[in-house]
Amino acid sequence: MELDINQIAVDMLNAVNQKIRNLKHLNIAVVGKTGVGKSTLINSVFRENLAETGIGRPVTTEIRKISKPGYPLSIYDTPGFELGQDKQKQIRTELLSEIKKGIRSGNVDEAVHCIWYCVNAASSRIEPEEVRWLKEFSEENRITQVPVVVVLTQSCFRKRAAALKTEIEKYNLDIIGIVPVLAQDVNFDEDYTCKAYGLETLIEMMGDCLPEELQDTLQNVQIVSLKAKKKRAHAIVAGSVTAAFGEGFVPIPLADSAMLIPTQVAMIASVTAVFGMNISKSILTGFVSSVLGAGGATVVGKTIAGNLLKLVPGAGTAVGGTISAVTAGLITTALGEAYISLMSKLYTGEISKERLDNVTGEELAAFLREEMQKEKEKEGSMAG
Numbered sequence: 381m382e383l384d385i386n387q388i389a390v391d392m393l394n395a396v397n398q399k400i401r402n403l404k405h406l407n408i409a410v411v412g413k414t415g416v417g418k419s420t421l422i423n424s425v426f427r428e429n430l431a432e433t434g435i436g437r438p439v440t441t442e443i444r445k446i447s448k449p450g451y452p453l454s455i456y457d458t459p460g461f462e463l464g465q466d467k468q469k470q471i472r473t474e475l476l477s478e479i480k481k482g483i484r485s486g487n488v489d490e491a492v493h494c495i496w497y498c499v500n501a502a503s504s505r506i507e508p509e510e511v512r513w514l515k516e517f518s519e520e521n522r523i524t525q526v527p528v529v530v531v532l533t534q535s536c537f538r539k540r541a542a543a544l545k546t547e548i549e550k551y552n553l554d555i556i557g558i559v560p561v562l563a564q565d566v567n568f569d570e571d572y573t574c575k576a577y578g579l580e581t582l583i584e585m586m587g588d589c590l591p592e593e594l595q596d597t598l599q600n601v602q603i604v605s606l607k608a609k610k611k612r613a614h615a616i617v618a619g620s621v622t623a624a625f626g627e628g629f630v631p632i633p634l635a636d637s638a639m640l641i642p643t644q645v646a647m648i649a650s651v652t653a654v655f656g657m658n659i660s661k662s663i664l665t666g667f668v669s670s671v672l673g674a675g676g677a678t679v680v681g682k683t684i685a686g687n688l689l690k691l692v693p694g695a696g697t698a699v700g701g702t703i704s705a706v707t708a709g710l711i712t713t714a715l716g717e718a719y720i721s722l723m724s725k726l727y728t729g730e731i732s733k734e735r736l737d738n739v740t741g742e743e744l745a746a747f748l749r750e751e752m753q754k755e756k757e758k759e760g761s762m763a764g
């Protein structure tokens with residue numbers, strides 16, 4: 381069976397676009413007084429500068445929902461939280477009614493998934509009224525159970541932030557964690573800068589508390605942790621392999637290894653979504669031709685399997701013109717891992733998209749093999 385490299389790249393691009401369109405919508409409510417650093421935090425954690433460029437729409441008297449067309453994240457903003465206890469109570473009531481409305485809708489896209497309660501760590505204490513707000517919110521949130529994270533913003537002075545964290549812990553609030561963060565560097569003068577930190581921890585905590593169906597979205601929108609993106613991408617690859625070949629014992633004729641392609645296309649689409657980057661057809665074409673069999677515009681199933689096997693460090697060859705389900709799994713893993721290393725390099729800018737457009741299939745394939753060998757060695761040395 382002959383396969384058209386260009387067609388596979390087109391299928392992948394379509395699958396990528398469809399995957400991104402179908403991502404579930406993540407909704408985070410951000411609560412805290414004006415000036416604590418909510419907008420700075422949102423713009424630092426997520427791509428697309430939502431707090432600056434998003435469109436706010438009032439959903440209740442006190443709550444605005446900020447969204448952007450085609451972007452799978454919305455922020456519930458609560459302006460005026462500093463304007464006294466009546467206002468705060470109003471915000472709490474309205475937030476809870478939004479939460480219940482979301483649950484009633486039965487639609488994950490409409491639910492409030494998490495609350496970031498922001499306290500400025502520079503003040504080094506939390507007001508009793510804020511503790512009360514959190515306690516009463518938890519009380520009313522007992523059944524709805526929307527996770528609350530207390531974010532200590534502008535935690536430039538780490539000791540002070542740690543002391544505040546300890547103080548808040550004493551209240552035994554029903555929250556999933558307290559995270560000190562500095563969203564942006566602070567420059568005191570030319571020689572003294574306080575570096576941004578803590579945002580990765582916040583994303584890890586979100587990863588732990590959000591349901592499975594929102595994990596791809598979380599990774600798609602966050603821009604602070606490459607580690608979290610890679611972790612999710614590895615899980616996608618492992619999941620694709622298990623779903624497709626995990627329990628198969630029937631040898632697959634090499635000539636039919638094209639049947640692996642739909643699984644692999646779906647896997648590539650999900651991994652792309654996790655990295656949250658725009659991928660051009662030329663990058664996908666380069667990737668496909670380099671790993672599936674460089675040289676011509678078409679490849680046959682046999683070549684595909686043969687070339688993918690070369691990506692598996694230390695793997696054997698096909699025996700008797702067939703590959704086992706295990707080997708099919710291995711080469712799919714190899715393809716996925718090669719793609720993850722490519723995405724990572726593009727994400728960090730270690731290779732530029734422009735450069736990739738000029739790279740030959742052989743060069744890219746050699747690069748991917750090298751990368752995977754390195755990864756394997758790293759894993760090996762970590763395990764040993």
Ligand SMILES: Nc1nc2c(ncn2[C@@H]2O[C@H](COP(=O)(O)OP(=O)(O)O)[C@@H](O)[C@H]2O)c(=O)[nH]1
Pocket residue numbers: 412413414415416417418419420421533534561562563564565566567
């Ligand atoms: N350097 C730095 N400035 C911050 C940080 N967080 C907030 N700010 C500053 O504090 C001010 C208020 O922040 P903003 O995000 O607008 O607060 P909001 O009212 O809660 O949305 C702005 O001048 C920000 O530049 C941070 O992590 N680093």
Ligand SMILES: [Mg+2]
Pocket residue numbers: 418419420
């Ligand atoms: Mg703001």
